[in-house]
Amino acid sequence: MPQNILVIEDEPTLARLLSYNLSQEGYETKVIDHGGDGLQAALQHPYDLIILDIMLPGLNGFEILSKLRQKGNRTPVIILTARNAEEEVVQGLKYGADDYITKPFGVAELLARVSAVLRRTTNDETAVDKTASGDKVIAVGDLLIYPEKYEVNLNGESIPLRPKEFEVLLYLVQRPGVVVTRDDLMNIVWGFDYIGGQRTVDVHVSSLRKKLEMNQQSVQIESIRGVGYKLVTASLKKGS
Template identity: 70%
Template structure:
């Protein structure tokens, strides 16, 4: 089994050493960079299995790095490092495509749990079991919304909608039971897995982003919030799921 490669972009020397030491002890191959611009260049030119990214960096801050990497199609899993009680930073980071976050200060056990969980999800080994048969899952059509589960593609009123992987999985989960309220725990467990230790705010952020992308045809399909419970997919033209 190949050693997994991690990139740590952190400019605080003590924390960088702590991260490097503990991750290396767990068997990861660790590269540390303390400057945003240099860290970005390394991230885009070399292969890493995971990036630990501080948000406040010299040269290029973490948000800039995250946005540029995602805009260039680089899907390397990223965990952002953020200050305690900085909810706006967390929301902004998740919307930009971060896979998880960890707030400072944090314990070594929490760090290792998050790193392990993100790497496991990225590998798809546990989260995507083989189907019972070899036939591809048929498309789901709900009004003007068409979802192709095997291809991670979505059409709304005939127009392709670009979704990040987790946004797609949230939509697919809701679309399989249109009109049925799904709790945040339902979505968290189905999309992120039982071992995900991020807060339910992650679900809210992804649903919010998904809603904006569905605004192309809100009269056909939209996501309703059920206060204190969760969300449901509402289809106006064809309330029942069809297989095509």
């Protein structure tokens, strides 16, 4: 059964481009050019993915995304944002977007990002299991994380992490391939009342990277300039 994609875009030429190329890849697409109508469609019908422009008549993309998440709708969303509009990317990710594409973009990039987001949501490779002794373990590639014990193993070797490094890693591995902003990491790991700056996040991620360098083919933390970080595994790299 083909996967269904809702495109909420009011620029006719771009909307036709999106619809045509997605259809050529075998996706079923529906195009809506008004924010309010797009929100209703997203709430009333199940979609596998939503491609959402920011500037729309009626409701803008941020309002649509915010309302969807408030109502518990977890349909993955890719936002379309203007080039160099860093604040739009950050705001979109904060509201719950799964990825973003900057305009203008190439067809190959569009299809690759669509495929990657759909693959993550339909075949999440982060497996949560229990060991023979009953300990909870999260497996991502060759990386094994024991949340209750604050222990990490990579290729059978123990990786010593400081508590905050462990918490950063745990947050990232639960969202493989998803861009996580520095503010999100700061608020989740250090708390909203933490008075330090984002440099604290960068220092901990840098240290964490060095400790994972023994097997970059298995798992890697990538920087998204001006936004934050995402964890990439071998299978995600192959599909990108």
